Amino acid sequence: MDKLTDRQREVLRFIADHQEKRGVPPTLEEIRDHFHWRAIGTVQDHLRGLARKGYLKRGRGARRLEVLRDPESVFPDDDGTWTPSYQERRRASGRVSLIPVVGEVAAGSPILAVENVEEEWFLDRKLLRGDDNFLLRVKGESMTGAHIRDGDYLLIRPQAVAENGEIVVALAGDEVTTKRFYRHRDRIELRPENPAFDTIVYRRGDEEVEIIGKVVGVLRKYR
Amino acid sequence: MDKLTDRQREVLRFIADHQEKRGVPPTLEEIRDHFHWRAIGTVQDHLRGLARKGYLKRGRGARRLEVLRDPESVFPDDDGTWTPSYQERRRASGRVSLIPVVGEVAAGSPILAVENVEEEWFLDRKLLRGDDNFLLRVKGESMTGAHIRDGDYLLIRPQAVAENGEIVVALAGDEVTTKRFYRHRDRIELRPENPAFDTIVYRRGDEEVEIIGKVVGVLRKYR
DNA sequence: TTGACTACCATATATATCTATGGTATATTA
DNA sequence: TAATATACCATAGATATATATGGTAGTCAA
Numbered sequence: 001m002d003k004l005t006d007r008q009r010e011v012l013r014f015i016a017d018h019q020e021k022r023g024v025p026p027t028l029e030e031i032r033d034h035f036h037w038r039a040i041g042t043v044q045d046h047l048r049g050l051a052r053k054g055y056l057k058r059g060r061g062a063r064r065l066e067v068l069r070d071p072e073s074v075f076p077d078d079d080g081t082w083t084p085s086y087q088e089r090r091r092a093s094g095r096v097s098l099i100p101v102v103g104e105v106a107a108g109s110p111i112l113a114v115e116n117v118e119e120e121w122f123l124d125r126k127l128l129r130g131d132d133n134f135l136l137r138v139k140g141e142s143m144t145g146a147h148i149r150d151g152d153y154l155l156i157r158p159q160a161v162a163e164n165g166e167i168v169v170a171l172a173g174d175e176v177t178t179k180r181f182y183r184h185r186d187r188i189e190l191r192p193e194n195p196a197f198d199t200i201v202y203r204r205g206d207e208e209v210e211i212i213g214k215v216v217g218v219l220r221k222y223r
Numbered sequence: 224m225d226k227l228t229d230r231q232r233e234v235l236r237f238i239a240d241h242q243e244k245r246g247v248p249p250t251l252e253e254i255r256d257h258f259h260w261r262a263i264g265t266v267q268d269h270l271r272g273l274a275r276k277g278y279l280k281r282g283r284g285a286r287r288l289e290v291l292r293d294p295e296s297v298f299p300d301d302d303g304t305w306t307p308s309y310q311e312r313r314r315a316s317g318r319v320s321l322i323p324v325v326g327e328v329a330a331g332s333p334i335l336a337v338e339n340v341e342e343e344w345f346l347d348r349k350l351l352r353g354d355d356n357f358l359l360r361v362k363g364e365s366m367t368g369a370h371i372r373d374g375d376y377l378l379i380r381p382q383a384v385a386e387n388g389e390i391v392v393a394l395a396g397d398e399v400t401t402k403r404f405y406r407h408r409d410r411i412e413l414r415p416e417n418p419a420f421d422t423i424v425y426r427r428g429d430e431e432v433e434i435i436g437k438v439v440g441v442l443r444k445y446r
Numbered sequence: 447t448t449g450a451c452t453a454c455c456a457t458a459t460a461t462a463t464c465t466a467t468g469g470t471a472t473a474t475t476a
Numbered sequence: 477t478a479a480t481a482t483a484c485c486a487t488a489g490a491t492a493t494a495t496a497t498g499g500t501a502g503t504c505a506a
């Protein structure tokens with residue numbers, strides 16, 4: 001069982017992540033682009049290396065990569081499978097829900113949210129509030145004061161109203177952002193939790209502000 | 224939300240199963256062969272139908288099919304409850320694990336960890352790393368600089384070693400704490416991420432420091 | 447009876463994707 | 477010092493895969 005080089009490990013990591021997130025392995029071109037290489041041959045070299053060392057299985061045709069062993073993620077069984085007992089299966093059903101990650105939300109300057117299901121997470125229902133919860137990936141640093149980091153996943157409960165001080169996801173025009181919500185008589189404020197960013201203020205007559213939902217949870221994954 | 228024909232349902236079913244079993248969506252040829260058709264155009268017809276009715280998303284390139292809605296997976300019933308289908312249960316099992324919350328961990332002055340299972344959470348296995356992960360509830364404010372708050376749940380991967388800078392859960396004497404880990408030639412440092420707390424330094428001859436595990440995730444629930 | 451949809455077949459063509467080959471430069475090991 | 481492996485670049489060409497187009501036949505509703 002040969003050791004991997006750093007670069008090979010990175011490539012394997014990318015393939016495993018891509019498989020996990022998008023549901024399909026990447027093409028060679030996608031790997032090349034991810035690492036900002038110019039030559040497809042570079043990808044071939046790495047794949048050959050990974051296959052030779054027994055970490056990757058290749059097939060012919062498009063997207064025919066299979067991660068055999070992932071140095072960073074260990075599976076329960078030797079063969080990479082996991083066989084849940086009947087009991088375990090029964091316990092799981094009814095206690096988890098499949099929650100979609102519908103895109104990114106800006107914690108910083110508002111960006112367009114990409115509203116399509118990128119991946120799905122099973123979440124314990126204890127974490128959920130009400131129906132139709134969904135997840136958004138945080139992009140940006142404006143809510144670090146509330147301990148929400150770039151890359152965190154926010155669990156959102158859809159609702160059109162919010163209390164002052166609650167953290168919400170809001171739509172202004174067609175831009176989505178997450179901020180702390182404050183409503184005054186004459187205006188609505190969306191306050192970041194980072195002195196480097198400005199509060200966004202909306203007054204009557206300005207463009208519409210729509211609250212998409214309230215942040216009811218945070219998920220973070222360290223690499 | 225248009226109804227599917229029987230044939231369309233079968234095709235969608237095949238695509239979903241293929242994705243689940245092989246990890247990749249099928250090619251049009253594979254779909255054709257599965258149904259013993261001779262013409263690839265037949266597959267195209269069905270894919271068009273499924274896409275038009277909103278059950279399937281297509282991309283350009285090979286194996287770019289994504290099942291959006293699976294008619295066999297059940298959504299909340301009228302009474303608000305949720306009856307998972309056999310399919311959904313199958314998908315869930317194997318994708319979640321039951322993770323125990325084994326007590327509290329100090330992010331502040333070390334306190335005794337109460338090592339008994341208080342509750343259990345189902346977590347998506349994408350969140351886990353390796354075996355025997357467990358959860359600890361954070362007590363204290365010393366890791367707020369790393370955006371870990373009082374009341375958060377830490378997902379721990381048991382391991383006895385750690386890299387410099389990683390956030391770990393460590394046992395010193397019989398007190399458990401979470402800190403950033405640094406090993407130097409002559410000493411081990413457990414650094415908080417809050418200027419109000421002091422770094423804990425262990426030298427040779429001092430009492431033992433044992434790393435219980437590494438923090439691989441964070442879960443937070445707002446009330 | 448016309449139109450719209452389904453469910454097939456058949457073939458040509460475009461393009462996405464992978465393979466093959468050969469090059470450079472730099473480490474590491476024998 | 478030669479041999480080997482890594483880590484990249486560049487390009488030609490093969491092949492896997494998808495799209496476009498145009499058939500036939502059956503069903504169903506207007």
